[in-house]
Amino acid sequence: MEFKKIIEQVVAEIFSSMVFLDIKSLDGVDPEPMQGSMLSGMIGLAGDLQGTLLIHLPDQAAIAITNAFLGMELSAVDDDVKDAVGELANMVAGGIKYLMPENTRDIALAIPSVVRGKGYSCEATGRFERAGVVFELAAGRFIVEVQVKDSGSLFGR
Known part of the structure; x- marks a missing residue:
């Protein structure tokens, strides 16, 4: 299974079972740098899989996800939003770890970090x-x- 398919599966499961917002993956749309104020949740990966998982969200998407996930009615980015973005990154990284082939699951996850800016x-x-x-x-x-x-075959090669 390649990483894009793993990401799509993990994110779909998290949003349907824990966040309760409708999302769709956009096939054929390349991830390009975002404009405006945004947050990025990051988790370092070590062991059989070495690198970083990142989630980049414009402020309004991060607020909407936080409101749905935590049952809140926030209108601006605050510590709750930053915590929710970090937890979302943690859940996605954990899901990716779980879906990796059994012989490559020795993966350690770092503590999430969140960056905000433009x-x-x-x-x-x-x-x-x-x-x-x-x-x-x-x-x-x-x-x-x-x-x-x-990671060779994980990128579909």
Whole structure:
């Protein structure tokens, strides 16, 4: 199974069972840098899979996800939104770990980090491959991506 398919499956399961928002993955839409104020949830991966899982969300999408996930009615980014983005990244990373082939599941997850700002990018250093999926919900689009050391067949090669 390639990373894009794993990402799509994990995110769909999380949104249908825990966040309760309708989302769809946008096939053929390349993950491009977002404009405007956004948050990125990041989790480092070590062991059989080395790299980073990232979720990039515009503020309004992060707020909508937080409101649905926590049953709140927030209208601005605050610590609850940042915590929810970090927890979403944690759940996605855990789901990816679970769906990895059994002989490659020795994966340690770091503590989530969340960055907020405008006009930034998050890129791994060294020789890494990137696989990302663009999702859409009523509040906007967001991106889930992994940046990992070359994993050959997991990138569909």
